[in-house]
Amino acid sequence: MHGSPTGGMPNQGAATHGLAALLLLADSRLPAGGHAHSGGAEEACRAGLITGADDLSRFLRGRLATAGRVAAALAWSACSASASWELLDAEADARIASPAQRQASRTQGRLLVRTARRIWPSATLNDLAKALPEGSHHPIALGVAAQAAGCTPDQAAMAAAYTSVTGAATAAVRLLGLDPVTVHRVLAELPYDSVIAEQHDWSALPAHAAPALDLLAEQHLRTEVRLFVS
Amino acid sequence: MSANHDDHHEAPDGHNRALRLGIGGPVGSGKTALVAALCRSLGPSLRLGVVTNDIYTTEDADFLRRAGVIDPARITAVQTGCCPHTAIRDDIAANIDAVETLEERFGPLDLVIVESGGDNLTATFSRGLADKQIFVLDVSGGDKVPRKGGPGVTSADLLVVNKTDLAPMVGADLTVMSRDAAKVRDGKPVLFTSIREDKGAHSVAEWVVGIVGSWQHEHGTPHSHSYLS
Ligand SMILES: Nc1nc2c(ncn2[C@@H]2O[C@H](COP(=O)(O)OP(=O)(O)OP(=O)(O)O)[C@@H](O)[C@H]2O)c(=O)[nH]1
Ligand SMILES: [Mg+2]
Numbered sequence: 001m002h003g004s005p006t007g008g009m010p011n012q013g014a015a016t017h018g019l020a021a022l023l024l025l026a027d028s029r030l031p032a033g034g035h036a037h038s039g040g041a042e043e044a045c046r047a048g049l050i051t052g053a054d055d056l057s058r059f060l061r062g063r064l065a066t067a068g069r070v071a072a073a074l075a076w077s078a079c080s081a082s083a084s085w086e087l088l089d090a091e092a093d094a095r096i097a098s099p100a101q102r103q104a105s106r107t108q109g110r111l112l113v114r115t116a117r118r119i120w121p122s123a124t125l126n127d128l129a130k131a132l133p134e135g136s137h138h139p140i141a142l143g144v145a146a147q148a149a150g151c152t153p154d155q156a157a158m159a160a161a162y163t164s165v166t167g168a169a170t171a172a173v174r175l176l177g178l179d180p181v182t183v184h185r186v187l188a189e190l191p192y193d194s195v196i197a198e199q200h201d202w203s204a205l206p207a208h209a210a211p212a213l214d215l216l217a218e219q220h221l222r223t224e225v226r227l228f229v230s
Numbered sequence: 231m232s233a234n235h236d237d238h239h240e241a242p243d244g245h246n247r248a249l250r251l252g253i254g255g256p257v258g259s260g261k262t263a264l265v266a267a268l269c270r271s272l273g274p275s276l277r278l279g280v281v282t283n284d285i286y287t288t289e290d291a292d293f294l295r296r297a298g299v300i301d302p303a304r305i306t307a308v309q310t311g312c313c314p315h316t317a318i319r320d321d322i323a324a325n326i327d328a329v330e331t332l333e334e335r336f337g338p339l340d341l342v343i344v345e346s347g348g349d350n351l352t353a354t355f356s357r358g359l360a361d362k363q364i365f366v367l368d369v370s371g372g373d374k375v376p377r378k379g380g381p382g383v384t385s386a387d388l389l390v391v392n393k394t395d396l397a398p399m400v401g402a403d404l405t406v407m408s409r410d411a412a413k414v415r416d417g418k419p420v421l422f423t424s425i426r427e428d429k430g431a432h433s434v435a436e437w438v439v440g441i442v443g444s445w446q447h448e449h450g451t452p453h454s455h456s457y458l459s
Contacts, residue, residue: 033323036311111323174312225286228311229324 015120015150022155024119025146026162028170033111034163037104038171038228039063040213043220045175053179056172057186060165066210068164069195070095071139072157073205076196078143079156081124085131085140092137095207098214100221102137104230110135112145122148157196165190171228244361246452248279248339249445250329251438252318252360254382257348259368260392260425262290265345267431268438269299276340276442277452279332280305281325283317283347290345304336314347322359329359338452341442351380362441364434368393369402376411384414388421388437395424 044050050059074092096102117125128136128144139160146156169187173180253261278300282290284307291307306328310317329342355363365386367375376383389411397404411420421433
């Protein structure tokens with residue numbers, strides 16, 4: 001199978017101990033371009049849908065239960081390396097209705113792969129870059145980076161679920177001047193486990209759509225004055 | 231490593247690629263004006279690419295495209311999510327991606343200029359993004375600015391003090407600025423410009439030609455371009 005991974009073992013020389021690798025991957029300081037994406041939060045703020053911590057909490061819960069859940073399943077599958085990258089990427093494509101979101105996801109995926117290849121050099125990451133030179137979807141890049149770094153598929157799924165909401169939360173802090181401690185409390189209370197506890201048989205990947213996020217992403221791209229890429 | 235085009239980041243030594251020049255400085259000091267001036271002066275002899283880091287809009291990229299100083303396709307605008315300094319210093323991934331994409335599409339190039347979003351005196355480029363950097367101040371920010379120092383003023387490879395035409399109007403003393411800058415910069419060059427009057431910023435262009443020459447001497451000329459011969 002073209003571009004398919006050769007096995008689940010990360011490059012031993014480069015891998016970081018699993019838990020530490022998870023912390024590094026999920027850290028917003030990972031230099032992979034994530035800081036410039038708001039996951040729809042910028043547009044939601046502009047449209048008056050997020051005005052304070054309560055709105056934000058609802059927004060993040062919705063994001064986690066839909067985009068986060070799908071991202072977690074895709075990252076789990078990519079990390080366990082049981083499918084060809086093109087196929088898994090097509091599965092991701094089919095689950096993201098908005099072209100703007102697909103574009104943002106691929107951009108973040110491409111940047112993450114470039115960064116991860118320098119931090120955790122691995123044949124699997126090279127395969128992924130070769131199979132999808134324009135960028136794989138972000139959760140797939142995250143899953144493969146997690147594998148290269150030495151994480152388990154469950155850890156990869158957790159990283160995907162977590163990063164599906166942290167970028168949006170930070171964006172809201174910056175855009176609305178919300179109390180960062182309040183927002184971190186919101187983040188701490190989100191039900192991450194509920195979205196990664198599922199059975200991740202990749203042939204039965206979940207497909208939770210979030211039409212509002214799709215619309216926000218499309219509208220965002222058409223807004224002239226914007227700080228974030230997505 | 232494979233030869234896949236995604237792989238040139240594997241050569242961080244800079245062999246056979248364009249010199250990457252960062253241009254930073256406070257809001258409105260004349261960074262975009264300088265980029266336009268350099269394109270005007272260097273466009274005929276160097277193969278150029280430009281990356282802008284606009285804060286809210288694509289204003290700078292649009293200005294440069296309209297100015298007609300460079301093929302509009304060779305300008306890429308990067309968005310920085312509220313944090314212009316993050317995009318040039320702490321997380322340079324999007325800028326690297328933009329630079330490499332320009333090199334892939336139009337390369338080989340001699341020089342890629344990255345203009346940062348207007349920021350404060352501490353904003354400098356990561357060495358992972360810019361091989362050399364220029365910090366642009368303007369006289370209307372006050373003649374005390376060089377004395378205040380900060381990483382941009384003290385460590386940039388070249389300090390440009392722009393808008394000298396405004397000095398009499400804002401009561402800025404250029405000799406004070408020059409003396410203070412020399413003191414904090416440890417001998418590194420400082421150039422005074424009025425890009426309004428010198429649309430090619432010729433003194434800066436000459437400095438850039440010099441660093442591109444040294445860069446290519448050290449790292450090889452991307453392909454067989456002969457501008458130095
Ligand atoms: N008087 C005078 N005005 C200048 C000069 N150079 C630039 N300007 C003007 O200063 C303003 C800001 O110039 P820009 O080149 O956009 O400044 P910038 O540093 O790119 O600004 P940001 O990207 O917004 O941070 C524009 O109106 C320019 O025309 C100069 O030498 N003299
Ligand atoms: Mg500018």
